[in-house]
Amino acid sequence: MSKLKLWEGRFSKSTSQIFDLFNASIMTDIKLFEYDILGSTAHVKMLAKCNIILEDEAKLIIDALYQILEDFKSGKIKYEISDEDVHMLIEKELIKRIGEVGKKVHTARSRNDQVVLDERLFCREKNLHLQELIKMLINTIVNLAEENIDVIMPGFTHLQKAQPILFSHYILAYAQMLKRDLLRLRQNYSITNLSPLGSAALAGTTFDIDRFFVANELGFESVTENSIDTVSERDFVLDMLFSLAMIQMHLSRLAEDFIIFNTDEFKFIELDDSFCSGSSIMPQKKNPDALELIRGKTGRVYANLIGLLTVLKGLPLSYNKDLQEDKEFLFDSIETVEMSLVIINEILKTLKVNKENMAISCKSGFINATDLADYLVTKGVAFRDAHFIVGNIVKYCIESSKTLEDLSLEEYKRFCEKIREDVYQYIKIETCVNRRKSYGGTSLESVKRQIDNLKKFLKSL
Ligand code: ARG
Numbered sequence: 001m002s003k004l005k006l007w008e009g010r011f012s013k014s015t016s017q018i019f020d021l022f023n024a025s026i027m028t029d030i031k032l033f034e035y036d037i038l039g040s041t042a043h044v045k046m047l048a049k050c051n052i053i054l055e056d057e058a059k060l061i062i063d064a065l066y067q068i069l070e071d072f073k074s075g076k077i078k079y080e081i082s083d084e085d086v087h088m089l090i091e092k093e094l095i096k097r098i099g100e101v102g103k104k105v106h107t108a109r110s111r112n113d114q115v116v117l118d119e120r121l122f123c124r125e126k127n128l129h130l131q132e133l134i135k136m137l138i139n140t141i142v143n144l145a146e147e148n149i150d151v152i153m154p155g156f157t158h159l160q161k162a163q164p165i166l167f168s169h170y171i172l173a174y175a176q177m178l179k180r181d182l183l184r185l186r187q188n189y190s191i192t193n194l195s196p197l198g199s200a201a202l203a204g205t206t207f208d209i210d211r212f213f214v215a216n217e218l219g220f221e222s223v224t225e226n227s228i229d230t231v232s233e234r235d236f237v238l239d240m241l242f243s244l245a246m247i248q249m250h251l252s253r254l255a256e257d258f259i260i261f262n263t264d265e266f267k268f269i270e271l272d273d274s275f276c277s278g279s280s281i282m283p284q285k286k287n288p289d290a291l292e293l294i295r296g297k298t299g300r301v302y303a304n305l306i307g308l309l310t311v312l313k314g315l316p317l318s319y320n321k322d323l324q325e326d327k328e329f330l331f332d333s334i335e336t337v338e339m340s341l342v343i344i345n346e347i348l349k350t351l352k353v354n355k356e357n358m359a360i361s362c363k364s365g366f367i368n369a370t371d372l373a374d375y376l377v378t379k380g381v382a383f384r385d386a387h388f389i390v391g392n393i394v395k396y397c398i399e400s401s402k403t404l405e406d407l408s409l410e411e412y413k414r415f416c417e418k419i420r421e422d423v424y425q426y427i428k429i430e431t432c433v434n435r436r437k438s439y440g441g442t443s444l445e446s447v448k449r450q451i452d453n454l455k456k457f458l459k460s461l
Pocket of ligand 1: 025111112117319324
């Protein structure tokens with residue numbers, strides 16, 4: 001049988017130890033310690049301001065709370081499973097230190113609104129941190145693009161060579177995804193930034209409290225509107241989990257691209273040794289483990305989102321203990337995505353871009369075939385006919401092991417008599433790239449504009 005609890009008044013015997021272990025969330029929500037102290041401090045100030053407790057009592061409680069936080073930070077506070085959760089641990093510690101007065105901290109409050117408060121404070125801070133990490137990564141991508149501004153590579157569709165593109169344009173695609181991720185986090189922030197405190201167990205409180213005072217103390221934009229909704233919902237956690245899933249998905253695609261580009265077959269990039277591992281049996285191996293883990297960990301980040309959605313499905317209003325499960329999902333996704341962002345940033349900063357291999361790769365695969373068709377259009381052939389003619393030319397090249405550049409004018413004329421000497425200039429890889437001046441296209445001019453816009457975006461934040 002376990003130790004006595006703060007809520008044991010109604011109980012005639014202790015809970016079973018195995019249940020205590022099952023019921024406890026302290027191993028997880030200990031991460032909310034600082035936020036819980038912050039919330040309690042604001043709550044107690046409000047209680048005194050509203051004459052629910054005395055000023056002196058509030059001072060005593062607040063001083064003790066700060067002291068408890070200091071002790072926690074220096075590792076002096078140890079928890080036991082019987083403490084159940086972080087809220088009970090701190091309240092127990094408070095009562096241990098200041099006695100009877102400590103018991104007043106929980107006036108006009110429930111753990112149901114308290115835990116939401118802690119989580120909102122936590123999500124708010126993590127949201128800002130994630131925004132910083134994303135900003136850093138966008139900046140790294142912009143630098144990488146600028147350093148390799150005119151490097152040409154084959155672009156792919158269906159993982160088949162398609163058309164020549166600038167490497168800078170390719171890598172900036174990820175900066176655009178991350179920009180949207182950052183904007184999504186900013187939207188989430190406003191939904192998260194509302195104070196739930198004062199909703200109490202589910203129905204509000206009989207005390208004449210001032211919820212707006214607490215909100216103001218804690219820097220919240222305002223307060224939530226419905227006490228039942230407030231203790232029951234975890235939309236702001238789900239928003240965060242979705243944003244994290246989206247970020248990790250983007251990182252996973254980048255990881256996959258780079259795993260492919262780093263292979264011996266491609267050699268478009270070379271990963272730095274510091275982010276690869278060797279094999280225990282094959283001495284020659286240098287494996288892209290960091291990228292594989294980013295790709296692999298996407299599984300758990302998705303699972304956390306689906307996990308919490310499932311916990312909430314069909315959950316009756318208002319608070320149910322099921323909701324306690326939300327924190328493991330949240331913490332795991334945040335830690336995983338934070339680490340992935342930092343690691344991918346380092347990978348991008350240390351990798352080598354193999355310009356020569358990209359250029360060699362551009363020579364095969366007929367990546368200028370669309371341009372040849374466009375050329376025929378400039379000579380008055382309808383695009384659909386031009387497409388057919390170039391298809392025939394490519395077939396001829398494959399059969400005779402030639403590239404489009406290898407064909408003589410005489411050979412070209414067999415397919416279309418309108419082809420002239422100027423075709424060779426038209427299908428040059430550099431010309432193909434720089435002719436794509438359409439807004440958002442791959443020409444040097446468009447990419448430079450894109451970089452300017454991204455820099456302006458980063459500055460505007
Ligand atoms: N540890 C709980 C949680 O994380 C706190 C709220 C508990 N409320 C309750 N009435 N048992 O959800």
